[in-house]
Amino acid sequence: MWKTIVRRFLIMIPQLFVLSLIIFIMAQFMPGDPFTGAITPETDPARIEELREKNGLNDPWYQQYGRWVGNAFQGEFGMSYTFKRDAGSLIGERAVNTFWLSLASVIILYVLAIPLGVLAGRYHNSLLDRAIILYSFVSYAIPTFILALLFLFFFGYTLGWFPTSGSVDIKYDPGTFGYIMNKIYHILLPATTYAILGTTTVIQYLRSEIIDAKGQDYVRTARSKGIPMRKVYSRHIFRNSLLPIAAFIGFTITGLLGGSIFIETIFGYPGMGQLFISSILSRDYSVITALVMLYGFLALLGSLLSDIIMSIVDPRIRIE
């Protein structure tokens, strides 16, 4: 299996290469350049030209591309024009925040969705099942930003239970217990919002898997052994129904990264998503290109992760 994983990583290289070319070319076609915001119509054109020359923006594209890739390999993504600091370390900092937010979201998502999906499937057609279905439709119908704004307004401002922006209060020293608790405190509201929106798919999927599994031949065989029904559920029906959900985790994480763009922006949470939006607005090329590369890489990683999880939980699948 290790061999396969290494090979999958190697296959990623050409994929990332193509992605980087596309990103680079698109960045070239983007209107304006990083100085557009920093200069005024009165600025001397010679001065602009000088800046462009100095930053290598007048070189042929393949030279610029070569330089960019070469640097990227050393973790150098250039300077952020807006933040006036190295894009790599800036993104790294934000990525850590996003990682914790995503992790919290995934945990809350599954803690909510698995019991609901299991109950709905187990007591299929009951009142409970209908209530869960209703919930999942409602949560599906609400757009992300509406729910986020509602939560922010209600729990953040009206009730004042949760902070309304940021990832940690400055009064705490990094590494202390208070610091960690404060971080978690900041994450809870955006993570719950995100989790609720993600529950629909998991609940519906799990529910239909369970209803489907109930009618399977192997469940009939299990019943024919005369074992208690709760064991038939736990050992046979749930085990088999959770399988596709487990495989889904990789993609869920990738999806969360994309979704975090809205959540982070609305909750003022300093993560990758928020950085992405702000760098697009300020045409911060080096940050945009680096972030798109990173998102692309994470998407590939997510699908690999799904395959690995699948091969661990399902004995029929061996990744070759």
Added chain:
Amino acid sequence: MRTSEELLKIRDLHTGFRIGDAYFDAVDGVSLTLRENEILAIVGESGCGKSTLATSIIGLHDHNKTRVQGEILYKDKNLAKMTEDDFNDIRGLEIGMIFQDPLSALNPLMRIGEQIEEGLIYHTDFNKEKRQARVLELLNQVGIPNPERVARQFPHQLSGGMRQRVIIAIAISCKPKIIIADEPTTALDVTIQAQILDLLIDLQKETGAGIILITHDLGVVAEVADRVAVMYAGQIIELASVEELFANPKHPYTRSLFNSIPQMNSENEKLNVIEGIVPSLMKLPRHGCRFAPRISWVPESAHETEPQLHEISEGHFVRCSCHEHFYFKGEKEDKHHELYANQ
């Protein structure tokens, strides 16, 4: 036939499925007896209610959508009225079941050994070690080479024939008195079929269990069964020992299973065929004979209004007396002419 004690007595069993608001009986008034040491075959076209009968005996139907009426007497208990929980003391322990499709009947995520062991956990007081020894013993008994390895394997690593052996091992793990085999060889190659049937016969000789063997294959019946019940549209239409049934099939439906075309004393031979197919559950005629529409060339006067099983010789039951109106190619025609003339 080895005569011995009666194990299971089914009396006027009706099993109906709820479709919309009404129940439709797929098993409609079946009475049968299973004895120790015998293989009772149940034959009939697909859709005639064989599997429904089997699942009623072992209580494997969906209780919300199925209605079981009548008696299935086992050790003075009526299984037809038993709750799901009580049934768990009988299923697996007293009655084992073998299923048609070995490819889907095993849990794909569970090791073979674990699946065989499951029943032992609830029906024996064996400790883990003893249970595992029993698993290996069972795998050995059903003719699986290298039991230690197979016990650790997953279903997809085994062939269809091997999986069916595993299912048989599960069914016999607690030495049940009754084994129900629902088309156990239908999904297998011919050579494997023969091996599985041999295995069933061997097991029966060893354990003395009563086996209900469901099949639509008369070849299988001839090979292994002691007695045969022929089912049509939820009812038993003929019941006899295997020798008697093959030598002397009476009901036109049984005859049609043997591929011999029943004929009447009529000039027009072409009309004398069994028409159509088994009607669907909702369209079954609930009064009168449900077979009559398929032999429209038989005159009205020949039908009984509510045809009953008649014992025409010892142990040989035929529904209705219609068989008296048929003769078959190569049989003495005079006798039948006479019978028909008396009508």
